[in-house]
Amino acid sequence: MxxxxxxxxxxxxxxxxxxxxxxxxxxxxxxxxxxxxxxxxxxxxxxxxxxxxxxxxxxxxxxxxxxxxxxxxxxxxxxxxxxxxxxxxxxxxxxxxxxxxxxxxxxxxxxxxxxxxxxxxxxxxxxxxxxxxxxxxxxxxxxxxxxxxxxxxxxxxxxxxxxxxxxxxxxxxxxxxxxxxxxxxxxxxxxxxxxxxxxxxxxxxxxxxxxxxxxxxxxxxxxxxxxxxxxxxxxxxxxxxxxxxxxxxxxxxxxxxxxxxxxxxxxxxxxxxxxxxxxxxxxxxxxxxxxxxxxxxxxxxxxxxxxxxxKTENRKDDGIPFPGKFKTLEIKGLDFYYDDAKVLSDINLNITAGQKVAIIGRIGCGKTTLAKLLTKLYDVERGKIFYNGVDIRDIESQSLRENVLLIPQDSFLFSTKISKNVAFGLEQFSEDDVEDASKISHFHEEVVKLDKKYDTLIGEKGVTLSGGQRQRLTLARGLFKDAGLILLDDVLSAVDSQTASMILEDINKMLKDMTVLVITHNIASIKNSDIIFVMDEGKIVESGTHEELMKSDGFYHKLFMIQQIEREIGH
Known part of the structure; x- marks a missing residue:
């Protein structure tokens, strides 16, 4: 240097x-x-x-x-x-x-x-x-x-x-x-x-x-x-x-x-x-x-x-732009290792535009790792991921993330106005679009209670907001972007199951053309998904609708019954 x-x-x-x-x-x-x-x-x-x-x-x-x-x-x-x-x-x-x-x-x-x-x-x-x-x-x-x-x-x-x-x-x-x-x-x-x-x-x-x-x-x-x-x-x-x-x-x-x-x-x-x-x-x-x-x-x-x-190796990022609007996601034989530990094993799935998809599984089963692979935060080394038929390794990262947006479970907020947190990364934006995104994430009703509304300043990591409020603001930030595929990685973990279900239902109704992939361990919030992929120990062990999976009496059914008992005990 x-x-x-x-x-x-x-x-x-x-x-x-x-x-x-x-x-x-x-x-x-x-x-x-x-x-x-x-x-x-x-x-x-x-x-x-x-x-x-x-x-x-x-x-x-x-x-x-x-x-x-x-x-x-x-x-x-x-x-x-x-x-x-x-x-x-x-x-x-x-x-x-x-x-x-x-x-x-x-x-x-x-x-x-x-x-x-x-x-x-x-x-x-x-x-x-x-x-x-x-x-x-x-x-x-x-x-x-x-x-x-x-x-x-x-x-x-x-x-x-x-x-x-x-x-x-x-x-x-x-x-x-x-x-x-x-x-x-x-x-x-x-x-x-x-x-x-x-x-x-x-x-x-x-x-x-x-x-x-x-x-x-x-x-x-x-x-x-x-x-x-x-x-x-x-x-x-x-x-x-x-x-x-x-x-x-x-x-x-x-x-x-x-x-x-x-x-x-x-x-x-x-x-x-x-x-x-x-x-x-x-x-x-x-x-x-x-x-x-x-x-x-x-x-x-x-x-x-x-x-x-x-001198540590940088990511080479000289690929092609994302191939048009999102149409299909296809994963074939995907494996992933952290050092020598195998985290994902032979993942195969297909998603088409407009679908509301969920990946369910216990904490630590590899769901977040899969989300990072889908957005090139981790490099694909074994197996294939295709967007619109194009290998993800051939797509330029920034272009990919403009079309495939990952909203992580870490609800980090910046020390600025609420409106600028929602419209993160944009110098000019519409206040109406900010409100629309916040309404879908059920954050708008919290904002209107504040004296300065969307001009309210918040501290680092949203210290003036509750955990649920921070997550809903983070969700609004993601919904504000015009992405073809949105990955929600346990973004509603701090929100109660009933509110989480209402938010996801509003997303499905108001964003019909948007493809949404919800990653969570809470079954109650994703029962209405078009298709649910069930993960355990780095593998997809089941897939289908909620009704189909409940009839199969497999891992999904057992997980549902355990969570049902936990909710009853909690009440």
């Missing part, structure tokens, strides 16, 4: 680096001019005009440094901010085109960690990392050259004896920082995942009274995060002061040896002052090396995580 970004932004970085190096060169002139002033002052008579000229030069240099710093920050730091935007958009696009199996294997908390932790770490590497690296190299070269203009090279070389130890320290500690920071990044992902799961399911946690258990699990993740962070901190705590000590040792050597040269008269006082100033400037590159190692190693660790994620 970094390479692709720099291919289009390298000129800005190059300009920033050149300005940064130029500013560093200007700064090393100040000690030289200061030394010259000292030499003039200690040798009377003093020409004030010459001193004034030096003062003007130093002031001009200071002004140039201010302007130059602004320019290189615009190029380098601005470039890092552009990378952050580029990376965020690239990751978001990656998520949108990834198959649903990608999200089955990656938790929301882990994916959010890429945005909250990894991208900022790489951005920091491309800003502060680049700045400190260029600054350290340029200042070292320029300062070293400046030193040679004021004192003997032997003093310079002796003073810089600690420098190889800086390189060795960077090599030794750099690898350890990289390894430990990768652990910290992984820990952060687990904490994000645990927090996200807990916040999303807080009602379930409270209902079962397991707050303490989740508290212990979260604390356990936090403890590991803290331990690994302290481990990283310990390395950094040793490394930074060690570099500072080596820099101080360099200054001590210079003062000891250079002071003797001044006393002996082999070095002018002004030149020695300039030399000490140069050494002070050389301290920053030494310290910067320590800091840049931290920043670069952290950025590398995050970059590697992002690259691994970006």
């Amino acid at each position: 970094i390479r692709e970004f720099l291919q289009t932004h390298w000129k800005a970085y190059l300009a920033g680096i050149m300005f940064l190096a130029g500013i560093d060169y200007l700064q090393i002139l100040v000690p030289k001019y200061t030394g010259d002033v000292v030499n003039i002052v200690i040798k009377p008579p003093v020409d004030l005009k010459i001193i004034l000229n030096y003062v003007i030069l130093i002031v001009l240099i200071a002004g140039g440094v201010v302007v130059g710093r602004f320019i290189w920050r615009m190029f380098i730091v601005g470039g890092a901010r552009k990378f952050q935007k580029y990376a965020q958009q690239s990751l978001f696009d990656k998520f949108l085109i990834s198959p649903i199996t990608f999200f089955d294997k990656n938790s929301t908390g882990n994916l959010m960690a890429y945005f909250n932790n990894d991208i900022p770490a790489v951005s920091q590497m491309l800003s502060q990392g680049v700045i400190m690296t260029v600054d350290a190299i340029a200042m070292t070269v320029f300062v070293f050259a400046g030193m040679l203009t004021v004192v003997d090279y032997k003093l310079v070389l002796i003073s810089l004896i600690p420098l190889p130890f800086v390189a060795l320290s960077s090599w030794y500690f750099g690898g350890k920082i990289h390894t430990r920071f990768k652990k910290v990044q992984t820990d952060f992902s687990f904490i994000s995942q645990r927090a996200q799961e807990s916040f999303s399911n807080v009602k379930t946690i409270k209902s079962y009274g397991v707050e303490k258990k989740f508290e212990k699990l979260f604390y356990k993740e936090c403890d590991k995060f803290a331990r690994d962070n302290f481990s990283l901190l310990n390395i950094s705590a040793v490394y930074g002061p060690l570099i500072s000590f080596l820099a101080a040792l360099t200054t001590a050597i210079a003062i000891f040896l250079g002071g003797q040269m001044v006393i002996s008269g082999s070095v002018n006082l002004g030149d020695f002052v300039a030399f000490i100033s140069y050494l002070g400037m050389l301290t920053w590159p030494f310290v910067a090396i320590g800091q840049v190692i931290n920043v670069v190693q952290m950025g590398r660790a995050s970059s590697e995580r992002i690259e691994v994620l970006m």
Whole structure:
């Protein structure tokens, strides 16, 4: 990702680096001019005009440094901010085109960690990392050259004896920082995942009274995060002061040896002052090396995580448009596996336009998996699915989902107006169409009780609405779309059986030309379907009308009797 970004932004970085190096060169002139002033002052008579000229030069240099710093920050730091935007958009696009199996294997908390932790770490590497690296190299070269203009090279070389130890320290500690920071990044992902799961399911946690258990699990993740962070901190705590000590040792050597040269008269006082100033400037590159190692190693660790994620296989989606209006759905010998576990086995069924069809079965029998296969959320690997005689694998996904709409059991709502939730995805829409869809789903009577009606704002996941209200709004959202085939995946599980039956009856009456496939485990709501397919353990074990299935005295009949007894006990 970094390479692709720099291919289009390298000129800005190059300009920033050149300005940064130029500013560093200007700064090393100040000690030289200061030394010259000292030499003039200690040798009377003093020409004030010459001193004034030096003062003007130093002031001009200071002004140039201010302007130059602004320019290189615009190029380098601005470039890092552009990378952050580029990376965020690239990751978001990656998520949108990834198959649903990608999200089955990656938790929301882990994916959010890429945005909250990894991208900022790489951005920091491309800003502060680049700045400190260029600054350290340029200042070292320029300062070293400046030193040679004021004192003997032997003093310079002796003073810089600690420098190889800086390189060795960077090599030794750099690898350890990289390894430990990768652990910290992984820990952060687990904490994000645990927090996200807990916040999303807080009602379930409270209902079962397991707050303490989740508290212990979260604390356990936090403890590991803290331990690994302290481990990283310990390395950094040793490394930074060690570099500072080596820099101080360099200054001590210079003062000891250079002071003797001044006393002996082999070095002018002004030149020695300039030399000490140069050494002070050389301290920053030494310290910067320590800091840049931290920043670069952290950025590398995050970059590697992002690259691994970006290289995961994307769904290829270059098929043909959906072949006209929906007419037929045919499934032949369909099998499906989750890893090595077989979920669907030899599924065969046919549906024609206008039919009201139901798939019934116990929870976990594979109904939802089948719905995801019918909309290409999962890829068909074994068996065939045909729409209007065309293999689903040859149909472009977006076009397919515009004609075959899956309304999932997860009734997620967005933090906006009710009308915009119903007309989800459309910028312009008819309020009458919104009301019509809501009336069919029996949600309209709930909306008219609200002060602002369809302009009422609702929170994330519809927290201001009951479970049944959220499901009816979600159903209205699906009915609002002009799809030829609608798949209702247990969308009325939070609605009582009588209301669910009324809603489905209204759908059948008011949307006669629309093909509806209801997926549920509640028989009472689908008794009037044209045909019912009965699933058990990933297989279709029976099919027929309600009356036909009741006469066969098979699995459907047994399931009906069990649910009948449950309803009687409930009343």
